[in-house]
Amino acid sequence: MMQQETAPVPVPSKKTKQPMECFLVQPKETKEDATKTRKRRKKKITDILAKSEPKPGTPEDLQKLMKDYYSSSRSVIELEELKLPDSCFLKANDLTHSLSSYLKEICPKWVKLRKNHTEKKSVLMLIICSSAIRALELIRSMTAFRGDSKVMKLFAKHIKVQEQVKLLEKRAVHLGVGTPGRIKELVKQGGLNLNPLKFLVFDWNWRDQKLRRMMDIPEIKKEVFELLEMGVLSLCKSESLKLGLF
Numbered sequence: 001m002m003q004q005e006t007a008p009v010p011v012p013s014k015k016t017k018q019p020m021e022c023f024l025v026q027p028k029e030t031k032e033d034a035t036k037t038r039k040r041r042k043k044k045i046t047d048i049l050a051k052s053e054p055k056p057g058t059p060e061d062l063q064k065l066m067k068d069y070y071s072s073s074r075s076v077i078e079l080e081e082l083k084l085p086d087s088c089f090l091k092a093n094d095l096t097h098s099l100s101s102y103l104k105e106i107c108p109k110w111v112k113l114r115k116n117h118t119e120k121k122s123v124l125m126l127i128i129c130s131s132a133i134r135a136l137e138l139i140r141s142m143t144a145f146r147g148d149s150k151v152m153k154l155f156a157k158h159i160k161v162q163e164q165v166k167l168l169e170k171r172a173v174h175l176g177v178g179t180p181g182r183i184k185e186l187v188k189q190g191g192l193n194l195n196p197l198k199f200l201v202f203d204w205n206w207r208d209q210k211l212r213r214m215m216d217i218p219e220i221k222k223e224v225f226e227l228l229e230m231g232v233l234s235l236c237k238s239e240s241l242k243l244g245l246f
Contacts, residue, residue, distance in 0.1 A: 057204035057245035059089040065215055069225055082229075088236035090244040095205060099127075099246060100144035106244050107199060114149050114174045121168045122196040123152070123176040126183065127246075128224065129203035130214040132157035135177045138203065146175060154178025154186065165191035180223035187230050194231045197241055204245040 066082055074082070090106040097105070107113070107125070117124050127142075129135050132155040139151055152167060153159065155178040164182075167173075168191050176183070176192075186192035202224075207213055215221050235241035 055205075056094050057092050057202070059084070059086060059092075059243075059245075061204075062202075062215075062243075062245070065221065066225060066228075069221065082233065084233065084236050084243070085239075087239060088241065088243055090199075090242050092245040093205060097246070098144075099138055099141045100146075102244070102246050103142060103145040103201070106201075106242070110145065110149075111147065113198065117174055117196070118172050119193075119196050120170070120172055121191060122193045123173050124196065125175050125199040125201065126154075126197060127175070127177045127201045127203065128180050128183065128214075128227075129177070129206070130208065130217060130220050131155070131179065134203065134206065134208075135179065139177050142175075149174040151175040151177065154183050154192075156182045161185055161189060161191070165189060168192060180220060180227045184223055184227045184230060187227070194235065195240075197232075197235065199242055199244060200232060201244040201246050206246075 063084060066084075067079060070079060070082060093102050103110070103125075113124060127135075127138055129138060132153075135153060135155050139153070150171065150173045152164070152173045152175070154164065154176045161182070164186060168186070183192065187194060203214055205213065215224065232241065236243065
């Protein structure tokens with residue numbers, strides 16, 4: 001007679017089913033929320049980056065970058081020696097120019113200049129950028145300026161240093177477009193003589209997919225400054241070389 005009191009057994013199973021139903025519903029909500037927050041974050045980042053549009057480069061920008069870069073390892077006197085004279089800077093791009101129109105403005109006598117250039121293992125104008133892909137873009141975009149000028153790709157991607165050295169030895173080249181690392185290597189190996197160089201243009205204002213300028217990339221900045229110390233600074237000081245910020 002007393003064994004009939006075992007009836008409450010099903011009650012715990014109802015309790016366990018209820019929280020399980022809640023757990024099945026909740027993940028859907030959290031995924032949707034996570035997606036919404038991701039979308040919101042992306043929008044916020046885009047808004048921030050949109051406000052940080054590149055400003056036209058100035059000589060002061062380059063001078064300050066050099067001073068900041070070397071301040072911890074150079075004395076005051078050495079830092080003063082690194083300073084570039086204002087007279088060596090050309091008019092900077094105000095962000096309205098194409099590459100061809102900018103080069104025409106800073107070098108209106110280019111046709112005459114290139115006709116007189118016959119020296120091998122050298123170039124009259126160097127355009128320095130952050131990558132091989134960007135160098136190819138720049139070469140394509142300067143068609144109106146270059147005309148019949150001999151242009152050489154001076155970057156590492158798919159091209160060996162020795163191949164570039166041989167090409168520079170073979171004929172006179174007017175324009176070189178490439179990365180500071182490879183240009184520096186060519187100078188080191190004696191394949192490129194900087195003395196006949198008349199114009200050095202930095203691809204200053206362009207930004208990559210991460211919105212970094214050339215000088216925002218630490219390894220590129222390091223190689224640029226090392227290249228400047230390999231004869232560029234002395235050429236600027238002697239006023240035989242002019243610098244441009246495109």
